[in-house]
Amino acid sequence: MDSIVNPKDLEKKQIFLILVSAANMRQRNIDLIKEISAIEYHMVVITTNFPYSVLTKLYSDNGIDPKKVSFIDTVTRNSMGNTENIPRIVRYVNNPANLTDMGIAVTEALKENAGEKVCILYDSVSTMLIYHSSLNISKFIHFVTNKLRLMDISGVFLAAEKGLDPMFVSQLTTFVDQVIDSG
Amino acid sequence: MTGTSGVSSECIEEGIMENALVMIAVLDKKGTIFAWNHAAESITGYSKAEVIGNTSIWKSLYPDTEYRHSVTGKIAETLATKNYFENLETTIKTQSGDLRTILWNTKEIPWEGEPKVVAVGMDITRQKEMDAFSRSIIDNANVLMAVMARSRVLLWNKGAELITGYSSDEVVGNSSVWKRLYPDPEYRRTITRQITGIIAEQRYFENLETTIVTRGGERRIISWNTKQIEASGGYHEIAIGRDITAQRHAEEALLAYISEMAMRLKHPVEIIRDNIQEIADLINGGKLTKDEMVTMLEGQVRNASQIAANVQEFQKAIAEKNKEIPEAYRKFLEG
Numbered sequence: 001m002d003s004i005v006n007p008k009d010l011e012k013k014q015i016f017l018i019l020v021s022a023a024n025m026r027q028r029n030i031d032l033i034k035e036i037s038a039i040e041y042h043m044v045v046i047t048t049n050f051p052y053s054v055l056t057k058l059y060s061d062n063g064i065d066p067k068k069v070s071f072i073d074t075v076t077r078n079s080m081g082n083t084e085n086i087p088r089i090v091r092y093v094n095n096p097a098n099l100t101d102m103g104i105a106v107t108e109a110l111k112e113n114a115g116e117k118v119c120i121l122y123d124s125v126s127t128m129l130i131y132h133s134s135l136n137i138s139k140f141i142h143f144v145t146n147k148l149r150l151m152d153i154s155g156v157f158l159a160a161e162k163g164l165d166p167m168f169v170s171q172l173t174t175f176v177d178q179v180i181d182s183g
Numbered sequence: 184m185t186g187t188s189g190v191s192s193e194c195i196e197e198g199i200m201e202n203a204l205v206m207i208a209v210l211d212k213k214g215t216i217f218a219w220n221h222a223a224e225s226i227t228g229y230s231k232a233e234v235i236g237n238t239s240i241w242k243s244l245y246p247d248t249e250y251r252h253s254v255t256g257k258i259a260e261t262l263a264t265k266n267y268f269e270n271l272e273t274t275i276k277t278q279s280g281d282l283r284t285i286l287w288n289t290k291e292i293p294w295e296g297e298p299k300v301v302a303v304g305m306d307i308t309r310q311k312e313m314d315a316f317s318r319s320i321i322d323n324a325n326v327l328m329a330v331m332a333r334s335r336v337l338l339w340n341k342g343a344e345l346i347t348g349y350s351s352d353e354v355v356g357n358s359s360v361w362k363r364l365y366p367d368p369e370y371r372r373t374i375t376r377q378i379t380g381i382i383a384e385q386r387y388f389e390n391l392e393t394t395i396v397t398r399g400g401e402r403r404i405i406s407w408n409t410k411q412i413e414a415s416g417g418y419h420e421i422a423i424g425r426d427i428t429a430q431r432h433a434e435e436a437l438l439a440y441i442s443e444m445a446m447r448l449k450h451p452v453e454i455i456r457d458n459i460q461e462i463a464d465l466i467n468g469g470k471l472t473k474d475e476m477v478t479m480l481e482g483q484v485r486n487a488s489q490i491a492a493n494v495q496e497f498q499k500a501i502a503e504k505n506k507e508i509p510e511a512y513r514k515f516l517e518g
């Protein structure tokens with residue numbers, strides 16, 4: 001199977017917006033982690049839908065080395081209460097509405113993996129629309145992409161391909177290097 | 184002289200004078216009244232018996248000394264160069280104390296062998312009131328009103344001054360304002376072509392939207408309606424322009440808001456649907472612990488609650504903006 005992102009572009013620390021059909025969102029997440037971790041990247045996954053424990057199982061089932069993935073989990077703490085962060089594995093954010101804490105968690109996770117080949121995966125821009133206006137999401141993604149560029153790190157933003165306002169998509173495209181429609 | 188019908192010309196003249204709907208007075212140069220028709224009696228309230236043979240009527244009609252002097256001064260000034268005056272407008276006070284505006288025209292005539300002046304006064308009080316009323320409506324209308332002969336501006340109301348920033352003094356009498364309002368030659372050509380086309384077809388246009396540039400450099404969207412009216416020797420165009428800039432901006436903002444909310448409602452509902460399906464698949468596959476099931480389902484409940492809150496916020500915003508919602512959007516919102 002062809003890779004979704006070109007490894008050479010990853011080496012150039014490019015940032016990608018990957019548009020996926022809603023039904024394929026989880027599978028594309030797994031495909032990307034598998035593909036990018038296989039070329040010795042450490043993946044930092046920001047999850048807004050599934051808890052990290054479930055994603056870990058899904059990754060393991062798909063032959064992904066769990067050591068190559070750490071998480072910023074915005075789902076679990078909301079249900080399970082005050083769960084403790086596990087260094088290099090998971091950082092919890094109270095809920096997906098808290099962009100400030102999410103921003104801090106991203107900064108800390110990137111520092112934690114400094115010196116490694118790191119790629120961040122944001123799953124997903126679409127879920128964030130439940131909690132934030134497109135304007136606030138744009139600002140947050142601008143903040144994250146700036147941080148990635150300053151730290152010379154590549155990143156992938158997942159979004160459902162249909163249903164996004166064209167103005168919003170065109171705004172997002174200005175923050176990334178490539179938009180890939182992976183179907 | 185006696186006519187063929189046996190009626191003397193004096194009788195005819197007297198009949199005409201008496202039945203005229205305008206004031207007619209015959210006077211000498213000192214102002215002594217020799218004739219005072221029925222209309223003069225009706226308008227002023229002073230009878231023939233009171234006015235004929237003396238000059239006292241002028242003091243009665245113009246009781247204010249200063250005003251009377253200004254009127255006699257104007258008359259003297261005119262009569263110094265010619266033996267008549269035209270369209271002299273004065274305000275008289277009637278016997279009952281009302282003020283009436285009279286438009287005077289005079290002519291010198293022979294009267295019983297002597298040169299006399301016949302003064303014809305038309306009561307234009309009602310017309311003046313109507314003119315003032317119309318002027319007031321024109322000036323106070325919150326729309327741009329212009330009257331033009333071809334493109335030369337004849338009238339430019341206060342609304343036009345306010346919207347465009349150009350004063351009536353600058354605009355009236357020439358057609359240069361159109362170049363200033365449409366400084367881009369290409370756009371001006373397009374608009375002119377459009378207007379010429381419409382006028383050639385139906386002589387007026389309705390709700391034609393153009394974007395003008397005001398004196399301050401601001402862009403304003405104007406919706407134009409015009410009508411042609413017959414004027415001496417041709418046609419004049421009355422153009423009424425409504426500034427719809429704020430309305431258009433509100434519509435754009437509302438459209439953007441509706442697009443945003445559609446994206447933030449439909450899209451997330453599909454996400455929840457897909458998530459629940461995935462959770463069901465994972466449960467069926469025996470992949471989830473009880474805690475994980477609870478966490479994932481609660482996550483979807485939170486998502487759904489947030490969507491419900493978003494819908495409520497949307498409804499509230501629509502209710503608040505209700506009056507500004509254009510008809511097309513209202514129909515859309517009403518389903």
